[in-house]
Amino acid sequence: MYPASEIYGGFANAFDYGPLGSQLKLNLKNEWWKRFVVGRDDIVGMDSAIIQNPKVWEASGHLGSFTDPLVECKKCHKRFREDHVEEAKSLISTPPNLPSERGGKDGLTPEQKEMLVCASGGEHDFAEAKNFNLMFKTFIGVTEDSTSTAYLRPETAQGMFINFLNVTQSSRVKIPFGIGQIGKAFRNEITPGNFTFRTREFEQAEIEYFVEPSLDESKKWFTYWLARWKEFFTDFGIKDENLTIRAHDKSELSHYSAGTSDIEYDFPFGMSELAGVAQRTKFDLEQHEKHSGIEQKYFDEANNKKYIPYVVEPTMGVDRATLAFLVDAYDESDGTDGREKGEVTLRLDPRLAPIKVAVFPLMKKEGMPEIAKEIIADLRSAGVATFYDESGSIGRRYRRQDEIGTPFCITIDFDSIKEKTVTVRDRDTMKQERIKISKLNDCLLEKL
Ligand code: GAP
Numbered sequence: 001m002y003p004a005s006e007i008y009g010g011f012a013n014a015f016d017y018g019p020l021g022s023q024l025k026l027n028l029k030n031e032w033w034k035r036f037v038v039g040r041d042d043i044v045g046m047d048s049a050i051i052q053n054p055k056v057w058e059a060s061g062h063l064g065s066f067t068d069p070l071v072e073c074k075k076c077h078k079r080f081r082e083d084h085v086e087e088a089k090s091l092i093s094t095p096p097n098l099p100s101e102r103g104g105k106d107g108l109t110p111e112q113k114e115m116l117v118c119a120s121g122g123e124h125d126f127a128e129a130k131n132f133n134l135m136f137k138t139f140i141g142v143t144e145d146s147t148s149t150a151y152l153r154p155e156t157a158q159g160m161f162i163n164f165l166n167v168t169q170s171s172r173v174k175i176p177f178g179i180g181q182i183g184k185a186f187r188n189e190i191t192p193g194n195f196t197f198r199t200r201e202f203e204q205a206e207i208e209y210f211v212e213p214s215l216d217e218s219k220k221w222f223t224y225w226l227a228r229w230k231e232f233f234t235d236f237g238i239k240d241e242n243l244t245i246r247a248h249d250k251s252e253l254s255h256y257s258a259g260t261s262d263i264e265y266d267f268p269f270g271m272s273e274l275a276g277v278a279q280r281t282k283f284d285l286e287q288h289e290k291h292s293g294i295e296q297k298y299f300d301e302a303n304n305k306k307y308i309p310y311v312v313e314p315t316m317g318v319d320r321a322t323l324a325f326l327v328d329a330y331d332e333s334d335g336t337d338g339r340e341k342g343e344v345t346l347r348l349d350p351r352l353a354p355i356k357v358a359v360f361p362l363m364k365k366e367g368m369p370e371i372a373k374e375i376i377a378d379l380r381s382a383g384v385a386t387f388y389d390e391s392g393s394i395g396r397r398y399r400r401q402d403e404i405g406t407p408f409c410i411t412i413d414f415d416s417i418k419e420k421t422v423t424v425r426d427r428d429t430m431k432q433e434r435i436k437i438s439k440l441n442d443c444l445l446e447k448l
Contacts, residue, residue: 001196013192013199020404023354023385025203025322029182031236031351032205032318036180043178043207044171048159050184051150057135059291060158060284062151065255067131070190073124080115081190082129088112109269111193134187136200152186157313159183160208161284164296175298175309176221178209182318194269196319203318208280210298210309215258218279221312222259226277229314230263233274233321237349238328242266243274256283263316265324274324275316282308325352329405338430339402346405347428350448353405357444358387360397362413371412371437375422378441384448402427408444 001021004014017025037045057063069082091108108116118124136152139145153159160167160179167179182205192198209225211217226245234240248260260278264271285296285308297306329348335341350356359376361368369390376386387406389397394411401409409425415434416422422440423432435443 013189014201015196015199020354021322024326024348024352025318027352027354028236028322028325029203029205029318032232032316033180033182035232036178036207040178042173042176043180043209044167044173045180046160046163046167047181047183048156048163050153050186051138051140052153052158052162054150055291056158056162056288057151057154059287060161061255061287062135062154062158063133066135066154067133068190069129070132071126071129073118074127075125076119078114078119078124079132079190084112084191085115085126088115092116109193111191115191132188132190134189136186136188153184154187155185155315156181156183156204156206157208157315158284160206161288161311164210164285164288165294168298174302175300176209176211176217178207180205180207182206194267194272196323197267197269197272199319202320204315205318205321206313206315209312209314211312212300213282213307213310215281215310218258218281218310218312222261222277222279225312225314226261226263229275229277229316232316233263233265233324236325236352237347238265238324242328244271254278256280265320265327267324268327274320275314278313278315280311280313282310284311285309325349343399343402345402345427348405348407350407353407354385355387355401355404355406356384356408356448358389358397358401358406358409360388360394360409360411361390362394362411364390366414367417368412371416371422372410375410375412375437375440379444382441382445384444398425408447410440 001015001017003010004016005011033045037043070079071082071085072079088108091112116123135154138150138152139148140150141148160181163179167173183203184201185204186201189198189200192200209221211221230243230245233243242265244264246262246264248262253260257278258281260276262273263275265274289296289308296308298309299306325348329346331345331347333339333341333343333345339345357379359372361372372388376388379386387401389400398409405427407427411423411425413423416437420437421434422437424435424443425432
């Protein structure tokens with residue numbers, strides 16, 4: 001990942017995903033979609049517009065309630081989130097004792113230091129907190145006034161609520177069922193930071209799961225989805241001990257939620273929210289019914305009843321998940337596992353790894369590059385992301401691939417010419433097996 005707009009000095013807290021990063025993130029989104037949309041008969045997918053009629057945000061409560069309390073220093077006029085300033089202050093009164101990589105000797109990040117020390121000297125002199133709406137405004141068409149104001153969506157969820165009727169009428173879904181969506185969301189965060197953890201433009205993967213309208217049903221599905229959500233992270237390699245489930249207390253709940261639990265990950269900067277599951281009850285559909293004047297009810301044929309369903313919402317940040325998978329996979333050798341001390345292996349699940357197979361000719365002659373290129377062409381036609389490398393020693397080529405998480409490396413040597421076999425080396429065990437070239441595709445596809 002690169003700092004966005006880097007040649008112009010960057011653009012605070014925005015990042016671009018490069019060749020490997022974009023593939024890693026895409027693999028993650030594809031696996032999510034395969035598991036939760038394609039892999040289930042009770043969930044359908046959708047892709048809604050980012051800019052919707054502003055009435056959507058009036059109805060959803062985002063125009064009125066999607067705010068953060070902000071404090072402004074009367075001396076330097078810098079603004080910070082009030083809760084973040086309180087958190088930074090509490091860290092000084094109770095020394096956090098964090099290791100230096102988590103924010104310097106005193107345990108404070110540069111952002112937290114800025115919250116405590118005014119640029120004009122001494123402490124900040126904060127005025128009363130004011131509420132600040134986090135939605136990005138834009139204008140539609142040529143005039144720039146209140147009649148043309150529109151907003152970039154702050155969550156993908158509303159696109160699914162406002163299409164509830166379209167989906168129920170066009171896809172024959174029956175309650176309980178869900179709608180899933182992956183897409184960009186935008187929030188004018190006051191204190192973004194910690195790399196891609198909190199940015200102003202980010203991606204979400206969300207499901208709105210519609211159930212019969214009772215708190216018991218809602219709680220049952222809430223428990224179900226919390227387990228499925230955590231499982232997604234552990235099945236793709238995140239260590240269970242690095243995840244925690246934390247229930248929100250009443251003061252933290254979003255304006256739409258009757259109960260939320262976060263799945264937190266032990267990031268290098270501390271335990272922080274990675275994903276969450278909320279009980280949104282009938283809040284959103286009821287609001288859209290009121291504001292649009294169009295009934296948002298479901299006819300339950302099995303029970304001969306008409307009602308607004310309750311909603312359980314599992315949600316995750318795609319950028320945060322990408323970051324967590326990267327952090328969790330990062331492994332520096334202590335020198336006792338056959339690698340040299342300090343050598344890095346990215347132990348990504350093969351399904352997430354940006355490159356699946358690297359192919360090396362031992363020499364740049366004797367027909368070895370030609371065999372390597374044929375193998376690459378075969379793997380590519382089977383949809384496998386490959387990389388060709390003919391420079392440096394084989395050990396060096398392995399190390400380059402270990403660092404980017406490539407699970408398998410193939411070497412073409414003299415036996416490849418004589419016996420039509422190659423070696424396949426496993427990133428994690430470093431073991432090598434000899435495999436017939438004719439069996440290579442099937443063997444690798446099975447491993448992947
Ligand atoms: N629809 C519900 C919703 O939007 P949220 O907790 O505000 O709930 C969902 O956001 C997920 O989106 C979070 O769990 C987090 O992973 C991710 N997220 C939220 N704000 C973010 C930001 N500024 N930068 C990166 N990811 C963010």
